[in-house]
Amino acid sequence: MSKKVVLTGDRPTGKLHLGHYVGSLRSRLEMQDSDDYEMFVMIADEQALADNARNPEKVRGSLLEVAMDYLAVGLNPDKTTIFVQSQIPALYELTFHYMGFINHGRLSRIPTLKDDIREKGFEKELPMSWFTFPVSQCADITAFGAHLVPVGADQLPVIELDREIVRAFNQQYGQILVEPEGLAPSGIAQRLPGIHGPNDKMSKSLNNGIYLSDSSAVVKEKVMQMYTDPDHVKVEDAGKIKGNVVFIYLDVFAPDGPKVAAMKKQYQQGGLGDVAVKKYLIEVLENLLNPIRARRAEFEKNPEQVRDILRAGSLKANQVANQTLAKVRAAIGLNYFG
């Protein structure tokens, strides 16, 4: 059986946090270790510029940070192609070729867009780069012939639109493009809450994150501030597990299930203090983050090596994307001069 091609990635708008780890990085590592997948991981700098056109420093400054986070968690450039979107010229051209296969009304009805407009304050002025990003995403996906696109559940309508573009293009020109499938996470991977309470998703912009690159001291401080059960005041009080962020994290990250179950029981009965539970969570997170920090420290000493990895990945990505572009140009009949 041939491998399934996977395209995934992140916008370089800051460092990656535990939400990214649970929501996507963890499953990328599994896919990387499986023989069933060939993975392309894209640092989507053009997509980040789509809503940061007047703040390019933020995007440029985050590029190596995201790359170092990738390498630190264990993405391996020998197995996974890590590349930078803006370095693949074919993607711009494919985007343009696909524009004719989707109309303005269809794009404006994507529910994700309505949420973006509200969240990003685009009510008055919606940048065209943002409005058309689903088309550029279709280029990213089809350039690599991706079968699978892991995305957040909120992005599934965008993938559906990308599938429509692919079908319309193929209907016109024959089976040129691969129709992708979106793959949304389930359970906690959909949304790890931030440290301040169960209702907000961990998010860069909400300032409620634990970053993969946070030091031990910072992790300790953040866990100590973490939301628990506000009515659990004295150690002997009975406490609530539901909505208690510390226990939500233990469910996700602690390897010792029975130990967590026993702690939950004691916490609910009374007799287990928040500090004791938090100390255990700190230990669990340190075990996860220590090897990540150690690898990151090595790459931080040698940013030129990280640039080389991105350069090599982008070279490979260009070869694949250029093949798709050549097929698309030939199908449209743009090879006028032979």
Ligand code: ATP
């Ligand atoms: P921003 O505050 O700028 O929106 P963010 O921290 O929410 O940034 P995004 O760039 O929006 O990060 O997230 C990219 C992807 O990472 C999401 O589509 C999702 O797959 C995953 N992700 C982000 N935060 C979480 C989270 N808390 N839980 C699970 N997955 C997450």
Ligand code: MG
């Ligand atoms: Mg977000």
